[in-house]
Amino acid sequence: MTTRIPATLIPGDGIGPEIVDATLAALEALGAPFEWDRQIAGLEGVTVANDPLPKATLDSIRRTRLALKGPLETPSGGGYRSSNVRLREEFKLYANLRPARTVVPGGRFDDIDLVVVRENLEGLYIGHEHYVQIDDDPHAVAMATGINTRAGCRRILEFAFEHAVATGRKKVTVVHKANIMKALTGIFKETAEQMYEERYHGRFQFETVIVDACAMKLVLNPWQFDMLVTTNLFGDILSDLVAGLVGGLGMAPGANIGADAAIFEAVHGSAPDIAGQGKANPVALMLAAAQMLEHVKLNDLARRLRQGIGATLNIDNVRTGDLGGRASTGEFTQALLRRLKA
Numbered sequence: 001m002t003t004r005i006p007a008t009l010i011p012g013d014g015i016g017p018e019i020v021d022a023t024l025a026a027l028e029a030l031g032a033p034f035e036w037d038r039q040i041a042g043l044e045g046v047t048v049a050n051d052p053l054p055k056a057t058l059d060s061i062r063r064t065r066l067a068l069k070g071p072l073e074t075p076s077g078g079g080y081r082s083s084n085v086r087l088r089e090e091f092k093l094y095a096n097l098r099p100a101r102t103v104v105p106g107g108r109f110d111d112i113d114l115v116v117v118r119e120n121l122e123g124l125y126i127g128h129e130h131y132v133q134i135d136d137d138p139h140a141v142a143m144a145t146g147i148n149t150r151a152g153c154r155r156i157l158e159f160a161f162e163h164a165v166a167t168g169r170k171k172v173t174v175v176h177k178a179n180i181m182k183a184l185t186g187i188f189k190e191t192a193e194q195m196y197e198e199r200y201h202g203r204f205q206f207e208t209v210i211v212d213a214c215a216m217k218l219v220l221n222p223w224q225f226d227m228l229v230t231t232n233l234f235g236d237i238l239s240d241l242v243a244g245l246v247g248g249l250g251m252a253p254g255a256n257i258g259a260d261a262a263i264f265e266a267v268h269g270s271a272p273d274i275a276g277q278g279k280a281n282p283v284a285l286m287l288a289a290a291q292m293l294e295h296v297k298l299n300d301l302a303r304r305l306r307q308g309i310g311a312t313l314n315i316d317n318v319r320t321g322d323l324g325g326r327a328s329t330g331e332f333t334q335a336l337l338r339r340l341k342a
């Protein structure tokens with residue numbers, strides 16, 4: 001008998017429950033051995049437990065160290081902090097892993113197979129910001145502090161380099177802006193160069209590139225890249241850019257991996273404009289589930305899930321509205337289940 005794998009499930013807000021149900025149906029059809037502990041967060045957390053990240057949800061992830069989550073809304077007003085940011089901090093989810101692969105051919109760029117590794121906890125996103133008042137203007141000056149540590153750089157670079165070796169990536173590109181932010185991003189570049197020379201030389205090709213040049217090169221010729229690794233702010237921007245190369249956020253999964261847990265999600269939000277209408281594309285969350293299967297070393301199931309999604313979209317031509325099709329979330333899921341069970 002296969003060992004059951006305890007995992008936390010957070011359906012989330014808006015289209016979350018619809019795409020989570022679709023993803024669970026696909027995982028069940030594959031016989032994935034997850035033992036789900038269903039928890040709440042986001043708007044649902046506020047409504048039910050008066051907290052967007054209730055203690056029971058945190059306790060569950062602390063126990064399982066593994067979660068699949070739908071998108072979470074941060075209620076505006078009420079002074080709530082983003083649940084996603086809190087989850088990252090709470091479980092030290094320092095690595096954000098965003099693969100971008102062409103699933104539907106015929107878009108602007110075909111045959112894309114890229115991965116962006118983003119540092120998730122440091123840099124300019126640490127929230128050390130303030131205004132300085134001058135005369136009667138309270139916002140006369142705005143200031144932000146970024147912090148990158150040697151240990152933080154090493155941790156994310158080691159994650160990226162090990163992932164590159166384990167998944168057979170040929171080239172790793174370190175993205176920085178050390179010509180201007182000499183200390184803040186210089187430390188990242190310098191640490192990467194040292195680590196490559198000391199421990200990874202020859203195991204993959206290594207290059208460094210300045211972030212603005214990288215953005216242009218990605219749009220002109222994305223095939224020259226294989227894996228990008230970079231600091232928080234640049235990673236945030238570039239990972240959305242590469243999602244755009246393969247058909248947008250409806251197709252983009254993401255993994256947040258850290259010392260204490262790993263949380264898998266779709267990159268898009270709760271899409272309140274289409275929630276409850278059966279129009280949502282569940283593929284991004286399903287691809288996140290494929291990442292989760294790989295994380296627990298069920299590579300064969302991940303491969304079958306990706307192949308099934310590809311066949312449903314491209315051979316059966318069953319697609320949701322965002323991909324130009326007419327299928328509902330349920331119709332897409334049923335077509336996928338037929339593929340997975342075939």
Ligand code: NAI
Pocket residue numbers: 015070071072073074084249250265266267268269270271272273274279280281282284322
């Ligand atoms: P959004 O990603 O929810 O929606 C942007 C547009 O894309 C909308 O037109 C939506 O209908 C469409 N869309 C998104 N996902 C889709 C899917 N799977 N299938 C078909 N169409 C899809 O971004 P928005 O509107 O800025 O954010 C809505 C809420 O989601 C906000 O409260 C935001 O804070 C939250 N959010 C949560 C995230 C998370 O939990 N990881 C990430 C991004 C936003």
